[in-house]
Amino acid sequence: MENMQAKEAALQFGKGKPVIQVLKGGLIHHTYKASYDEQGEQVVLQCINQTMFHHPEDIIHNYQLVYEAVHGKEGITIPPIIPAKDGKLYWIDKYNQFWRAIHFVEGSYTALVPKDAAAARLTANCFANFTSALASVELNLLRPVIPRFHDLAMRYEQFERAVLTATQQRLLTATHVIAELRQRHHLVEFYNEVGRRPDLFLQRVMHHDCKLSNILLDVNTHKAICPVDLDTVMPGLYFSDLGDMIRSMACSVDENSTDWEAIAIRPDFYDAIVEGYSSGMGDQLTSEELKHLHKAGLLMVYMQSLRFITDHLNNDVYYQISYPEQNLNRALNQLLLLEKLEEYVPVTVD
Template sequence: MLRRYVMQRINTAVFPRPELVMANINVLANHVASRPVDKGWVVPTAIPIRNSSQTWLEQEGQIWRMLTFVENAQTLQTIGSKQEAHEVGRALGVFHHLVRDIPADALADTLPGFHVTPGYFQIFEDGLAKSLAKPNVPISQELETCLNFVDQRAGSIDVLEAALARGELQTRPIHGDPKVNNVMLCSTSGRALAMVDLDTVKPGLVHYDIGDCCRSGCNRHGEETEDLDAVLFDLNLCEAILEGYLSAARETLNDHDLDYIYDAIHLITFELGLRFLTDHLAGDIYFKVNRPGHNLHRANVQFKLVKSIEQQEDSIRAIVERLRP
């Protein structure tokens, strides 16, 4: 049977130390090779260069690597059913269970500050100050609404980092970008087969992953919707994602971990909105845009999602309580 592979260029603008990215992927691959893996679960692995153990190649200033291809699989852009939501959550749970005993310090931090919301807030404040210092810069009603939204929630942005500092949460290996389209589902059965886009594997809080998975999966209309009135955090999908996640990862979490699941969902959604807003103020230098005000609109979408999460806080916490072991 002909084997297929994926040839990729590593974005060194995002990952200036590609050798660390590949080292992390290799740590993951070596760890998985040493332990039994759930039947049907696939971990993409890097292919060494011929006559070398190195798994990346520099060519004309660009960094390339080759990974194994996940066969008979597809990804989703949005979740369409509770079964799909369950499998997306289960995929993240399998991943966390699989890497649970990799020492966090065995992985390089390839994205320092990633998902550390207080750090993003400081960047936002600096950018806002620079923007307001410019003469004759108008503030639209949409921008003012977003700025007020952030200001009203600034006091709670350290909820996860404070819990980490108190020892209630701990740093562990995480995926780093567990959005819906990074989960591979079997084209035949619909079961989760793999998590891809492993460049972001690093030490962090599993709550970053849980929050981002729910944020990505529970907004049926996605980040780019033009209909703000349609933005809603789907509680049924959230329940299915958490059920799937805990079916695979329950034994890796303690009571404190479960206590902060709501906060993770709320904070990581807020954080993405904050990052979009910051990029808007900076002149759209990070996220790709296709029109003026695109990042401001994206921020508004995430903040609408945050508000929907806040309105359902009691229900989300009740789901977590029901799923406690």
């Protein structure tokens, strides 16, 4: 049934009979590659997850705005959206599902995780180049697809509300994590201070989902072509992209690991990420942002631990789990990572 719907959608975006191939790796949307028998045209076809994105037209609006801003610029190329037969940049099927198609970039591939520090640097540099290339975009024209997505103060408030409403059983399992997160409230205070200084900590066009798997790589040179999965492109602060790359790439294990002893910061990866991002941003970072650059990882790891423990206390309503205490373990994983990061980058460094 699913492939039939994809075929019906594909007919709206290309000429001839489409051959549908499921593209794996994405966790949010249903994604396919549609190849047409006329002119050899190929598109990436997606059915947008409307549970997470309530206004998918905003995704299209932002994508088109970004595409027009970088089109023709040297160093970064974003594949264009393919209009449907009715001229719109999307198509809604009889089940009220929202479909879009983007040009398939020939000679490209994606990789899941960086195999070495050089790959981590490439990732950070690519996302920094992306933000840098969009410096002229008027931020008020971008629509907030997920309002307050990386608002640390809001995430902390959600955490404290969850503590008040959680069952006694959930609270007892989370006592240690709750106490340790409360002890680090100074990170929330720093975030609030950043918000009071918009002239020193600038809002920019941020990707908000920075990882190697969201970059197209050239099959011959293995260099970055461009970022993809631009659904969370919104105005944001420097730590959103830099910090999340530190969180996801500088750690020795992923966020689902329960091998507590194995959790560590990989210094070569950390340094490569910071250097790659800084060089990609060039002189766009303010002196105050440069001074507090190492806060980025601390803020994002702390925020993710807050989000995981909040979901555990709320009976696992947001993140998918495969066993009952997975969100608790994810929160502890991130807390341990935060401790390792604090050792590697002392809070007093700034």
